[in-house]
């Protein structure tokens with residue numbers, strides 16, 4: 001398994017809270033809500049600010065009902081589905097996220113194309129998984145804190161993505177349906193949480209992969225998605241630097257110079 005850089009060592013953590021990030025984050029917001037970018041749209045910076053955009057394909061993996069579609073919507077700042085509607089094929093969602101590299105102070109827009117495919121559709125149609133795997137840069141392995149079997153199956157799922165040709169694919173684990181720790185909901189937490197902290201720690205010691213927790217309402221702010229998006233950007237950039245012999249250059253790089 002590829003080495004994982006310590007959190008915050010490659011990109012500035014919580015940059016969205018810094019004053020100098022405002023002009024970049026404003027480009028992904030509209031009236032304080034996230035802007036929805038179509039396939040051909042991108043953030044438009046003023047001509048004197050040249051920002052490179054790096055493109056990545058991300059596959060969201062996990063059993064049916066674990067929260068893949070919900071996570072894609074959450075990361076894009078869209079409204080989340082309250083009921084479970086099985087995703088009947090592949091759905092893609094584009095997320096733009098500005099990042100500041102720690103060492104150089106350089107700002108980049110990460111364009112993350114999230115690939116979400118319903119688990120039952122994947123089983124039914126053989127051609128879907130190869131499409132999702134083709135030239136993929138990262139996989140998010142989802143489990144739900146309220147579904148023990150989804151946690152127990154993680155090792156199996158990750159093992160399928162280990163070794164050539166997937167050695168370079170960035171891997172992150174995301175635990176969904178975490179109840180917000182609030183004294184009023186403490187019973188909810190006990191009644192619904194099927195995965196103990198100890199199990200999570202043991203899992204992390206075995207696999208040494210970043211593991212993030214998601215849950216609660218989607219807020220208008222960026223704070224609930226920033227840890228995951230920064231972690232993903234950090235791993236992707238680090239992997240690119242390793243691949244390119246520490247030069248940190250990406251061939252698909254393009255400069256955003258649109259007016």
Ligand SMILES: Nc1nc2c(ncn2[C@@H]2O[C@H](COP(=O)(O)OP(=O)(O)OP(=O)(O)O)[C@@H](O)[C@H]2O)c(=O)[nH]1
Nearest residue numbers: 065066067068069070082083084087118119177215
């Ligand atoms: N409370 C809470 N509910 C969630 C969370 N994530 C998902 N859900 C709910 O879980 C149900 C299933 O979520 P989906 O995102 O549709 O599941 P999926 O993994 O896309 O399922 P398939 O498309 O069938 O593979 C929905 O009712 C969501 O509202 C979460 O973090 N917290």
Ligand SMILES: [Mg+2]
Nearest residue numbers: 069086087118
């Ligand atoms: Mg779905």
